[in-house]
Amino acid sequence: MKTSSRRNLPLFATAVIFAVLFVCAGVMYDGFFSTRVLVNLFTDTAVTGITAVGMTLVIFSGGIDLSVGAVVGFTTIFTATLIQKHGVHPVLAAASAVALGAALGAFMGTLIQVFKQPPFLVTLAGMFLARGAAWWISTESTEITHPFFVHLSGYAWEPGGGLRLTVAALAVFAALAVGYVIAQHTRFGRNLLALGGSEQSALLMGLPVGATRIGVYTLNSAGAALAGIVAAIYSGSGNPSQGVGLELDAIAIVVIGGTLLSGGRGHMLGTFFGILIFGTIQSALLFDGRLSPAWGRIVVGLLLLGFILLQRIMLRGVSRRGDGGSFLKL
Amino acid sequence: MSEAQAHSFWRSPVIWPLAGILALVLANLLHDRSVAFLSVTVSDGHLYGSLIDIFSQGSRCMLVALGMTLVIAVSGVDLAVGSIMAIGGALAAILLTQHSAPLVLAVAAALAVTAAAGLTSGLLVAGLRLQPIVATLILMVAGRGVAQLITDGNVVTIQRPGFEFLGNGYLIGLPFSAVLVAVLYLIVNTVLRRSALGLFIEAAGDNETASRFAGLAVARVKCLAYVASGFCAGLAGLLAASNIRAADPLTSGTNMELDAIFAVVVGGTALTGGRFSLLGSWIGALLLQTLTVTMYNLGVAPAVAPVPKALLIIGVCLLQSEKSRRWLGGLWRKPV
Amino acid sequence: MTEPLLAMRGIGKRFPGVVALNGVDFSVRAGEIHALLGENGAGKSTLIKVLTGVYESDAGAISLAGRRIAPATPKDAEHCGISTVYQEVNLVPSLSVAENIMLGRQPGRLGFLNWRALRQHARAALARLEIDCDIDAELGSLSVALQQMVAIARALDLRARLLVLDEPTASLDEKEVAELFAVMRRLRGEGLGIVFVTHFLEQVYAVTDRITVLRNGELVGEYATTGLPRLSLVGKMLGREIVAEPAPPIGAKTGSVEQVGPPLFAARGLARRGGIHPLDLDLRRGEIVGLAGLLGSGRTETARLIFGIDRADAGEVRVRGTSVKLASARDAARQGFAFCSEDRKIEGILPNLSVRENLVFALQAKQGAWRVLGRAEQLRLCDHYITALRIKTPGPDAPIRNLSGGNQQKVLLARWLATQPELIILDEPTRGIDVGAKAEIEQIIAKLRADGLAVLFISSEIEEVVRNSTRVVVLRERRRVGEFAAGEATADKLMAAMAGGHIEHEPPDSDFSPRRDTK
Secondary structure, eight states, X not given: OOHHHHHTHHHHHHHHHXXXXXXXXXXXXXXXXXXXXXXXXXXXXXXXXXXXXXXXXHHHTTOOOSOHHHHHHHHHHHHHHHHHHHOOOHHHHHHHHHHHHHHHHHHHHHHHHHSOOOHHHHHHHHHHHHHHHHHHHOSSOEEOOOHHHHHHHHOEEEEETXXXXXXXXXXXXXXXXXHHHHHHHBHHHHHHHHHHHOHHHHHHTTOOHHHHHHHHHHHHHHHHHHHHHHHHHHHTEEOXXXXXXXXXXXXXXXXXTTOOTTSSOOOHHHHHHHHHHHHHHHHHHHHHOSSOTHHHHHHHHHHHHHHHHHHHHHHHHHHHHSOOGXXXXX | OHHHXXXXXXXXXXXXXXXXXXXXXXXXXXXXXXXXXXXXXXXXXXXXXXXXXXXXXXXXXXXXXXXXXXXXXXXXXXXXXXXXXXXXXXXXXHHHHTSOOOHHHXXXXXXXXXXXXXXXXXXXXXXXXXXXXXXXXXXXXXXXXXXXXXXXXXXXXXXXXXXXXXXXXXETTEEHHHHHHHHHHHHHHHHHHHSSHHHHHHHHHHOHHHHHHTTOOHHHHHHHHHXXXXXXHXXXXXXXXXXXXXXXXXXXXXXXXXHHHHHHHHTTOOTTOSOOOHHHHHHHHHHHHHHHHHHHHTTOOGGGTXXXXXXXXXXXXXXXXXXXXXXXXXXXXXXX | OOOOSEEEEEEEEXXXXXXXXXXXXXXXXXXXXXXXEOOTTSSHHHHHHXXXXXXXXXXXXXXXXXXXXXXXXXXXXXXXXXXXXXXXXOSOTTSBHHHHHHTTSXXXXXXXXXXXXXXHHHHHHHHHTTOOOOTTSXXXXXXXXXXXXXXXXXXXXXXXXXXXXXXXXXXXXXXXXXXXXXXXXXXXXXXXXEEEEOSOHHHHHHXXXXXXXXXXXXXXXXXXXXXXXXXXXXXXXXXXXXXXXXXXXXXXXXXXXXXXXXXXXXXXXXXXXXXXXXXXXXXXXXXXXXXXXXXXXXXXHHHHHXXXXXXXXXXXXXXXXXXXXXXXXXXXXXXXEEEEOSOHHHHTOOTTSBHHHHHHHHHHHHHOSSSOOOHHHHXXXXXXXXXXXXXXXXOTTSBGGGSOHHHHHHHHHHHHHTTOOSEEEXXXXXXXXXXXXXXXXXXXXXXXXXXXXXXXXXXSOHHHHHHHOSEEEEEETTEEEEEEETTTOOHHHHHHHHHXXXXXXXXXXXXXXXXXXXX
8 A cells, every 4th residue: 555545544534434424414414414514513512622632732642631621611610700700801711711721731741741650540630630620619500791701602703605603613723723733833743743653762862752741731731721711602601510521522533533542643634524523423413303412422432443443453554564663552 | 777668668558548548537536526427326227327438338439449450450441430330320220120120130231231341341452452541441432322322311210129229228237338349359359369360460460471471361361350340340330320229321430430540559559560459449449438528527518529539649649650759768768 | 094983992881780891992983884793791782872872881981083072862972973773763653754854853943844844854864875765655654674774864964973773684684784785885985984783794794894893791802804704703702712622512411312203393394574484493302402593593583483472474383293383372381382581571570479479370370260279389389499490589479570680580490390391492591690590500401301301492602502402403594504413513513504604505695695705
């Protein structure tokens, strides 16, 4: 097989699966086949989608972050409480929420890098921390009535042609664009892939491994906080229980997008298609109405399994020809 | 010499969690300014009191930690336990309510299915050599969906006296669930230590290559650990459903994976695998439940409970990490 | 001749309990390819690591182009102009060729990349080596040889004056080696000094100008390649001068016992790609078959095939006359085989378990989980072997990692003896243990043979093979090149076979065949 096509096989697979799913849904459900539905895919999966962008970068580096859902929940209630109870301006509230998120990420990254603790354990603890803190602030959901916020909630950009891009949809596109630039066009992004591909090589090449790893967890948690703000805008309220299990969806989107869960290999475009696939499944279930929403999780789980197996087989092919040394860690 | 002493003290698996439990009990006593926390009363021939509650409410975590210990001992981790708990509870509930199945059959079926779920993870890890986190993540995602599908997304209430007994009954004055779990620990410990399975598990986790070179069927041993984990999680799911007389596919067993991993790590089994201590895990789970009860007692809202838990696990992991050990070792050596 | 490009003088390095390097001199001129040779433990890799800043030397001085240098890290060494390419390609297989060449020094501003400039630089770096390769291809999809070239391109992109190639040819085929040599010659033409570490003698004679030989951490000497016949080179590596005194013939100490009937183990055409070329081997009860060959000749690969750790691509194995498939170590153990691996740490001990658990492990694994050896039985086994093999341990329940290397080796030997094997494969059983323990292990081996076991004995110390074997099979470059029955051959003959003198089946010469310099 040609190297370029082999390399991009998961990406192609993702795009094809999306196309098939979308066409199937379009045939099965009246009114599914429209730009409105397509745009709504992004609006409805905005929060998960934004966290998936950050998660992609973390997974590039060979790590994982299970705390993003909790960070989303914390951010919504933290922002809502600052605005409603303490009269802080939404922009300031959002900024401090993002700063807190970044601090948590830096803390977790430090534990992972300096103390060599497994990422899943540290971020699981981070999840408890953020969720507990959210419930500490309030166990009830709080509506946000600040006029600026209400305006944002209702705002949509209409470039014409019946397109209606909500703040949430715009935020996903922005996140994807930023994520794409970071992944493809910065040293940091390429260092992440190098680190995930082979940490030993990255060290021998003299790459800043420590700073890169701590940086990506910081960036991801800040991104999750931004997703939380989008969630607050989308729902017009803060809810400490928002985003339970969201991290799994985000991880699933990344993997369905063809990014290797053990790190070192992937593409931000894949995450774009991953979001579309995830959104299509959710929307189709919504359109159907008869099927249990539980199918969403099962299908996502099966896709996850399928992609992991696909990558496993591909890697075997590669490692049989190459020395395979650095694939052994899988 | 002092270094050696410190070393052996450091390595003893159960001393730290036991000290933690003592400290928490002390905190309760000081806060209450009475011994109410320690008092056990008898009514209807049953024992009641905070201590008894700790054992009965902690039984689910103990159970999941039992399986998790074996998985961690073979250098793995099982993130799917929460979802498997939900599957076990949901399946038993549906069989009992909608199909009016006999209790034994429902329980057996639920446990068989959850053990099979564990086997799936085991095959992915041992057969396809997926990273344990990756392999069990799949079931963690899909499993809860399966549980929801089984109950059609509903919370199924169960009113079967026999089933309620599992999580709420009393046996010779003690909570049945606590007794059941303690007996299971004893049985598993005896089987592992009397047969060579315990040795095989420790060897597979200590040095997988060397074990394989010495003729051990490492893949089978690994699979067995995951099957045990699935079984234990399934049983814990039944206890949870029985305890609240309902199977809730959405919330049953959420965050159980961290609790169980915590109990195992605090109990002295290293996340890198090898030597394991079942007693340590049991005490670790006890510590976790004592912490929960203490916070409740101190007036901390139950919703906030995750925060100190998280801080505790981070603290324990840091203490066990190579870096801080070296650092602490340095402190030890320096004459103060 | 002018001043050398690199001059290392009196380099010393000691590790706890071991002197790895003792006053070693090493110099490389500009525009030459210099081979650094020596068997295991000679100190080659320590010397390379001192040179490339991985280790700090305890004594001595390094100068490069007349300037004193003291590289503290690999990066430091690179800045001084010393670039290294290791046997295992230390690149990122999932990234493109261009990125691998440029990682860490990509052109661009403020952390953003300039992909055009990046690819231009990468292309230029490859062009310097005259390598034709798609710079956008994923590195992992290339052959190891090409990956190696990319690693060289990366290394040379700096102001390299000295290029260190640490066993770059270990996993290359003949054509790939030829390509690598072409690149090396080109760089030599540009005036670079090249240090070439290898254990293939053919390659030494094919491409190098001078040779430095190390043994046991000391300098043996520096020679012009054309002035050093192959046989003397091997003699210098192994620490034996030819002629001196006639070595005792094989089997002198052990005598010889002939066995009739089908051999315990018989392989016909056993082969594995990248491991060993088709090989015939018979092993009989009551004999010690020595497997001799230089490092990389396929000794360990043969052992692994016999024990089922690697699967054979071709060939047939008969055990006691019946054809069997050995698909795993477990299968082999059930056939009554035993295997003490050369890598004690990774493939042998269970470090955190006790001596007792380590000792009974293979027997218990063979019996399964339910036929348990009682504690009393285990202790009896421990007592027996601790006494019989004179294992020094505080007690059977001490963790094995606290034991010395020699005692760990004895425990591993006991682990297998407890299974009462019929065939035991010993891969470098005396590596890295002290002299006293070595003698004891040799005694044990002789005793095993007397007890009627078949022993396959692998060692890189030729004297040891000669002393202990009743028959010796010689491997060279992954082929069987000779066999010597008891009393038939001396160490000199073995060495000649290992070096490539008298050969039973001459392998087809490759197109980069050495300039033979036998007088």
